[in-house]
Amino acid sequence: MVEQPVGDPPELAPVRAAFRDECVRLAAELRDLTEADLDRPTNCPPWTVRDLLAHVHTGVGRLAGMLADPAPPHAQVDAAGYFGAAKFTPPVDADRIEGGHRVGRLLGATAFADDLDRAWRATLDAVDAQPPGRVVRTRHGDAMTMVEFLRTRVVEVGVHGLDLAAALDRRPWLTPAAATVVADLLTGGRPVPAALGWDRLTLIRKTTGRLPLTSAEQATVAAVDFRWLSFAP
Known part of the structure; x- marks a missing residue:
């Protein structure tokens, strides 16, 4: 793999706060969902609300597992590089879509909020046990700092929160902290x-x-x- 230049990572505290705030708000929005709500279509076809929530749930908990693995020697990409077009090949997309279907079938309306709470808390517990400069390896094989990968989790929860709000006919609930992190990533600050x-x-x-x-x-x-x-x- 060709090593890419990586700039200074963002400070952990604002990214951590954005992840926490957005997960708390999403979990609150899930507590009154019905089974009919979970079967609504989304603007992320072929996923329903159930499938998209399962995808977000998996993404929220992914970092905890990565931190349990040995740390790579140095970072190769930043958060923007993680979302590079070359990563989303047809096999990767197919696996991502099937994963949403598979996990979604296991969870009912009452389970999503509680499971999401457990997932984000476990992730932050794992983050808090590490030095801010800790490096992790992503499912794409890239090495990146823990802070940069946590930024990608804010993007996942925040932007898919917009998709879920649209599917559920609700006003967007994107939190100010998450909006700042995502916007800064999109504009390079x-x-x-x-x-x-x-x-x-x-x-x-x-x-x-x-x-x-x-x-x-x-x-x-x-x-x-x-x-x-x-x-x-």
Whole structure:
């Protein structure tokens, strides 16, 4: 594997807080779901709400298992590199989709919130037991810092939270802490061009394909260096 340059990782505290806040809010939204709600379609076909929740649940708990493995010697990619288009090959996508189906069939409406709570708490317990500079290896084989991988978990929970809110006909519940982490990743920490007039929620929706770009927006975006992520639609 070709080693890629990796910049300074973000501080752990804001990323940890964003992950915690977004997971707490998602779990709260799940507590009144019915079985009929779980069978609703989402804008991540072929997944239903049940399948998408299962995918998010798996993603929330993934870091705890990674931290149980030996640490690679050094990081190779950052959070943006993790979402590179080359990673999402047809076999990887097929495995991801089937995983959502498989886990989703095991959980009922009352189980999702409790299981999500256990998963995110276990992840943060594992994070807190490690030095901030700890390096982990992802399922794609990349080595990245624990903080950078936790940033990808904020993206997963936050952006798929938008998908779930849309499927459930609810207002988006993206928390301010998570919105900041995701927006900074998408823009590389640079300000959004004033001509776009986007707040953080609109930025995230537009740059992850949750809302279409107008012709004027496309022209403005083409002139700036946004970090477009390969994120499952």
